[in-house]
Amino acid sequence: MKKIINDPTTVVQEALAGLAAAHADLLKVSYDPMFIARADAPISGQVALVSGGGSGHEPLHGGFVGAGMLAAACPGAIFTSPTPDQVIAAAQAVDGGAGVLLIVKNYTGDVLNFETAAELAEAEGISVATVVVDDDVAVKDSTWTAGRRGVGGTVLLEKIAGAAAARGDDLDSVAAIATRVNDQVRSMGMALTPCTVPHSGEPSFTLADDEMEMGVGIHGEPGRERMKLTSADEIVATLLDSIVEDLPFQSGDKTLLFVNGMGGTPLVELYLAYNSARKYLAERGIEVSRSLVGNYITSLEMQGCSITLLKLDDEFTQLWDAPVHTAALRWGV
């Protein structure tokens, strides 16, 4: 295992200390229990978005804490969901009296821990709503699975719901918008290489030099299918076929196209994949009116990419364009 770390057991704490030092103007970090909160929280009268999940997906979620996006993020150990006490402490720290929206990626661990937290927070008198993100079309949503995973759509949802909260919407409205984003967004990812969790030291799976993992998760879980490595155009087509047919996206739809890197894939490949995706969508009359390209929801050093497509309406577009000031996403300020 080759990593720039000191001790596998303190990776998350040390990285958080770095985040806090680099962005002292934006956020503050609590170490026990562990959470990242807006420096200016609580914002009185404003709905507070609290998300979280396993670490190793940076910049998600801590890099999205700030004006116009998350009020707080609760990082678990690498690839392990946070514990309820983190979520409760974060909710208490950022609740401005207008309530807290918990944004949970649909993994059993995250769901169960946030569920427990929600019960306890309610008991503390905080009004809580929860939205579970499950946009990964690689997983068939059926009685045969724990349901779709929350992946790239989470980034877009946190931005759009965050803008709704910043604009002053109440808890129900912010939750409704978040739910609507989740309804309108679909994603799928693939990996060229596995990743290695520091405390385990072993790659999460093994791939031959000519293999790729299609429909991979963001925790180094193997994906839907192992395939021979092929061209960018074919990879993008495989991902978009599943995404487009699922919603379905149709000719004339306005969309936000998000090409995300898994952490170890260079930008040049992501823009190349984005170009390939644009051609695919243009052939089907699907319009791309907003875009995001980069490493935003990652799996440590895994090489690969995911594509997320969100069907836009005027409100989503306005909220996407609204100012945001976080470590990883910033515009309009």
Added chain:
Amino acid sequence: MKKIINDPTTVVQEALAGLAAAHADLLKVSYDPMFIARADAPISGQVALVSGGGSGHEPLHGGFVGAGMLAAACPGAIFTSPTPDQVIAAAQAVDGGAGVLLIVKNYTGDVLNFETAAELAEAEGISVATVVVDDDVAVKDSTWTAGRRGVGGTVLLEKIAGAAAARGDDLDSVAAIATRVNDQVRSMGMALTPCTVPHSGEPSFTLADDEMEMGVGIHGEPGRERMKLTSADEIVATLLDSIVEDLPFQSGDKTLLFVNGMGGTPLVELYLAYNSARKYLAERGIEVSRSLVGNYITSLEMQGCSITLLKLDDEFTQLWDAPVHTAALRWGV
């Protein structure tokens, strides 16, 4: 070789098409000769910054084209400097009558090609100044070498000189500020893994599982020394020892600390390294008043990091804080 590409010979073109499509509001791309220019260029009466170099370092330079930074960037083939005709065409496209500053990283290929371009551009009646960036302390600057390489300092120089141009400074003043940045900035990098140039298909060098390359360049050139892999704190100390003693940086200095990823290193390790660097500098009384953490000048999928330290004065700080609107760096707008 595992990459998300279609054809090794069209990687740069396809990635540029993606960049153009994703950021049509910011920039426009010419394919023959190849350059990226501000969508709103030329800006009459404003000095135009033109940089360029081999591709494979994304977001450098194309991701820095836009208001407050570069007017144009000329991408060569991967790790190969651009040709003079690209630079001339770019200079002609963005010259707003106030002249063009060529920003060149100090590699023989870049220097010779930009030199040739400068001669021809002057002949075309464009007033041209050139600044050569050579901030890499891994290379001893002596008659024994081609001189120090231009690395991370280039990003900071392009931002600060770009702000000076945006504020209306004339060509000599912008060139002077750029030169002053180069005088005050030092960098050094290291790699955990090599990278693979698509058209070559072979890793640029080989490292054992317990080895790292210290003082590595950004073109997959081997570095100053091959060492046993050690802790983040020791890696950071090795890099900063050379950087700090070189300028030298002293107790009481205000600095901008830039921890850069080589492309394949996840953000969690970069923030961890940043934290380690902050501790190192604090112990020496060196103040960090501005920061940048992320993948900004990369070597394809290479894993590793570089540290850049710039000694700040009030003017540098103001120019750093000034609004910038590019694909990879954005604030204040």
Added chain:
Amino acid sequence: MTCTADSVVAAIRAVAQVVIEHKAELSHLDREIGDGDHGENLAKGFTAVVAKLDTTSTPTPGAVLKLVATTLISTVGGASGPLFGTAFLRAATSCGDAQTLDADQVVVALKAAVDGVVARGKAEIGDKTMVDALIPAAEAARSAADAGGSIADVLTAAANGAESGAASAIPLRARKGRASYLGERSMGHADPGATSVTYLLQSLAVGAAGTAAAAVES
């Protein structure tokens, strides 16, 4: 013979040791069909439990189990944190303020724990989760108690029930938890959680047998 708060504490310490011993193996199983952290998750949790036990006074078996529950919930994370936590919490509640537990109370507590896991995780038997080990464990314990078995007999029956339940889940396709994403590729692998609860019950059984033997000697 019955079991006291002290013997429950001793039993939990033994469980912690067993979990830590099997950490690598449990994480390896989880790498096969999950995300490779089950061993670390439980080891982290039970290490914290032991630390808490060292510093907290727990007058009753129920108090011990409640401390275990809250500690696991606030330290494990992952799916197993709330699930193990709920199990111990329900067991604690079923013990109430009792100073000691007899075989029947142990069975009732175990049944309550299993029902808690099912209620939280909504898994059914055959979904290839810890539930596939827990339900047979509770049933086997019930029959052992009805046959007049001692605490040691009851826990031994539970451990054997869990072991065979976990074994019978190996060929199955996971329908809950991370492993379900693998679909058919999850078949033929042992479920990490079913394995860890089996180790947990085996450790309790061995401990109880030891105590019983000791009691006879004295």
Added chain:
Amino acid sequence: MTCTADSVVAAIRAVAQVVIEHKAELSHLDREIGDGDHGENLAKGFTAVVAKLDTTSTPTPGAVLKLVATTLISTVGGASGPLFGTAFLRAATSCGDAQTLDADQVVVALKAAVDGVVARGKAEIGDKTMVDALIPAAEAARSAADAGGSIADVLTAAANGAESGAASAIPLRARKGRASYLGERSMGHADPGATSVTYLLQSLAVGAAGTAAAAVES
């Protein structure tokens, strides 16, 4: 016998073929002490040159060499682009409008090319660059011409001079170009540029010998 525009074109086409044949080897050498692209850089350039020659009329040797120069400058990139480009440009200038070149003019052109590379790159002999092959090549060519040698003799001498110059640079430590970053680690490796100019001159020599032979036959 003298050489015409057509035989220069034929010679350049032959050079292009040789460069393309050695592409992988040259890039491999460049991976050892550079960035691994020298073969691709030159192959790209000479492929473009051949395309240009197919579509452009070049009445004089000087015109051919000028076309080669501008094409290399605008397609190669890297250090070798401007260096090879300058070399051909200076050679072209030295040929002027001459319809044909004799052995002495060839030597003068070669010397001009070498001086151009030195002027651009500021490398001295011993810096472990293409200059280490070019200077001995020019000198050997000069003596061959002074000894009354033919164009073929002159170019053969140049090729041999380049080959031994490139060989003598292998043990040296690079002081210019990318290889200089390696310091002592550059010692013991052949310099890519010194190797490629050697192949170039060897190809010219073989071509000229062939033409001469053909001329004799006819």
